Amino acid sequence: MxxxxxxxxxxxxxxxxxxxxxxxxxxxxxxxxxxxxxxxxxxxxxxxxxxxxxxxxxxxxxxxxxxxxxxxxxxxxxxxxxxxxxxxxxxxxxxxxxxxxxxxxxxxxxxxxxxxxxxxxxxxxxxxxxxxxxxxxxxxxxxxxxxxxxxxxxxxxxxxxxxxxxxxxxxxxxxxxxxxxxxxxxxxxxxxxxxxxxxxxxxxGHLPVFHVQLTSFPGIGMFPFFVVLGLFIGYLGLAFNQALLYSSKWVKSWPLRGKIALALGLGVGMGILGLVLPEVLGLGGKLTEHVLGNRVTSGMLIVYFLLRFALTMIGYSTGVPGGIFAPMLLLGALGGNFFGFCVRIVYPEASFDPTVWGVLGMVGFFAASVRAPITGTILILEMTGAYDLLLPFMIVSLCAYSIPEYYKDMPVYDALLKRDRPQKPLHQQQALEPLVSLPGESPPSESSSPPS
CATH class of the missing domain: 1.10.3080.10 (Clc chloride channel)
Structure with missing residues (x-):
């Protein structure tokens, strides 16, 4: 059977x-x-x-x-x-x-x-x-x-x-x-x-999402730096979770006209910003490729990080359909590359391919925010094809994971769900708003207010 x-x-x-x-x-x-x-x-x-x-x-x-x-x-x-x-x-x-x-x-x-x-x-x-x-x-x-x-x-x-x-x-x-x-x-x-x-x-096509071609890899002597990188990215992921939770909660309480005004203002602001830095808008795929290709200066890494961080917070809080996977990976790559710049200043012997830092940052940020380190490690391996970095991935992922855990910060999706879900499961809810169902939908008696 x-x-x-x-x-x-x-x-x-x-x-x-x-x-x-x-x-x-x-x-x-x-x-x-x-x-x-x-x-x-x-x-x-x-x-x-x-x-x-x-x-x-x-x-x-x-x-x-x-x-x-x-x-x-x-x-x-x-x-x-x-x-x-x-x-x-x-x-x-x-x-x-x-x-x-x-x-x-x-x-x-x-x-x-x-x-x-x-x-x-x-x-x-x-x-x-x-x-x-x-x-x-x-x-x-x-x-x-x-x-x-x-x-x-x-x-x-x-x-x-x-x-x-x-x-x-x-x-x-x-x-x-x-x-x-x-x-x-x-x-x-x-x-x-x-x-x-x-x-x-x-x-x-069968190519990885990000085309990463690494020419050299770090030795075991760099592993202490990877521990510090994981802790650094862990704090960035903690800040991301807290900012996303509070910004979306704040806007969620607004009336519809307030959300419309925010959307209008955000769209106009992005239109103006896009005339100067179009790469910070939208999916950010081209910017991610530039970061992983080491075509961004250390100063611009900070600018891009702050802009993408703020735009993601505001954009997600509007409630428009859109995810945070790609923003997390881009922010991780920016943070990892910036950390790599700093390491090369104090330790010039770190002469391996600098793209490694950005890729490691992506793994760490995902582990810190979503709290799914195995999924994050395998995801970045499959996306980049950088299988020789499996052990550094695991080190950074574990260290980044430990920071939000230490501060008892919930995984981002669990926190969003806990904030918005009703007190009782669906079958115990008494007063439910009637809705007209489309073909294939649950009947009206199954509906309830979902999280944003």
Whole structure:
């Protein structure tokens, strides 16, 4: 019976991986297209005078404001990365209105991030993968336990497709969602993540997300510096978690007109900033490549870090669909590279490829913020192909992990969920707001207010 169930779940995982891979690729292609369009428009405005600049800045603000309104009115659970909502559903605190999430997450994410918000596509891709799995699970899963398993598999498949990182997708499910090494969970997650990654590679190519070519590697004598780097990045991750939690909580209490005003002001400000430093807006992929390619001076590393940190805090607090995976990795790369500059000043013998510092910073920042060190280590390994750095990755990850743990800081997604979830699980909630369901959604009696 167990063998037959594994086979059936494998087939379901295959179908979920296919669906999650396709929607993830579509989301990625749309974001890349609109990201390039924003670069072109900003360059066009710089050449054609202040009226063009003003029009583009106002246009960016209006688009972000429209996304805020659509998200608040139609599917607030699609706001932000969506991972706290997903965890809340798996724990029984929220309903999962899959069609609303897909529509708002996909189009709201493309428009919001495309308009310049310093957010990432990876969190939305995870929630989109979970949403298509929910639609399928409602039809093929015989019970709620299996439906949750399939939804977790869809989330992992979304992560795998977003980063070309199937093993990271599997460990994200085990470490962050299911907290289990159950064989059925492992098989379903593995099949779904691998299938989604194959779909992504067939359409987008098989190269790593970040093309890192290391020419030399650090020796064992550098390991004490890696310990200090991990502690340094750990404090940066702690600051990131605290700032994100408090800024989003502060704005969450605002009325809708206040959020619209914030979105308008943020969009206009980003339009003006984009005329000078367009690389700090949007996904930040080009800036990450410049940082890892060591094409950024030490002074600009600080400027970029402060700008991206502030823009991520404000952008996430608006509630627009957009994740924090990519911002965390970029901030980690900036912090790691700056630390490397300082080390080379005091210890010139550190003559290995300086890109190592940025890559290590990415691993440490993820471990400090999300508190999933295994997922973070495997994710960066698959993203960069820097497998010779496995031991330094583990050292930095462990040290960075220890700082927020010492201060009893909760993992960022757990903290966001704990702050917003209701006191009682969904089945115990008495007064629930009636909602009109779309095909494939949970019935109105399952709805509740989700986290932003």
């Amino acid at each position: 167990t063998r037959l169930k594994r086979r059936i779940l494998s087939l379901k995982g295959l179908l979920i991986g296919l669906m999650a891979g396709l929607i993830s690729v579509a989301f990625r292609l749309c974001l890349e297209w609109i990201d390039e369009a924003r670069w072109y428009l900003l360059a066009f405005a710089k050449v054609h005078g202040w009226l063009s600049c003003a029009a583009i800045a106002v246009g960016m603000g209006v688009l972000i404001a429209l996304v805020v309104v659509a998200t608040v009115k139609y599917a607030p659970e699609a706001g932000g990365s969506g991972i706290p909502h997903l965890k809340g559903y798996l724990e029984g605190f929220y309903a999962f209105r899959a069609w609303r999430i897909i529509l708002v997450k996909f189009f709201g994410g493309v428009i919001g991030i495309g308009s310049g918000l310093a957010l990432g596509r990876e969190g939305p891709t995870i929630q989109l993968g979970a949403a298509v799995a929910k639609i399928l699970g409602d039809r093929v899963a015989p019970n709620r336990v299996e439906r949750k398993l399939l939804i977790s598999a869809g989330a992992g498949a979304g992560l795998a497709a977003a980063f070309n990182a199937p093993m990271a997708g599997v460990f994200f499910i085990l470490e962050e969602l299911q907290h289990s090494l159950n064989q059925l969970v492992l098989v379903t997650a593995f099949v779904a993540s691998v299938t989604a990654d194959i779909v992504c590679r067939l359409i987008m």
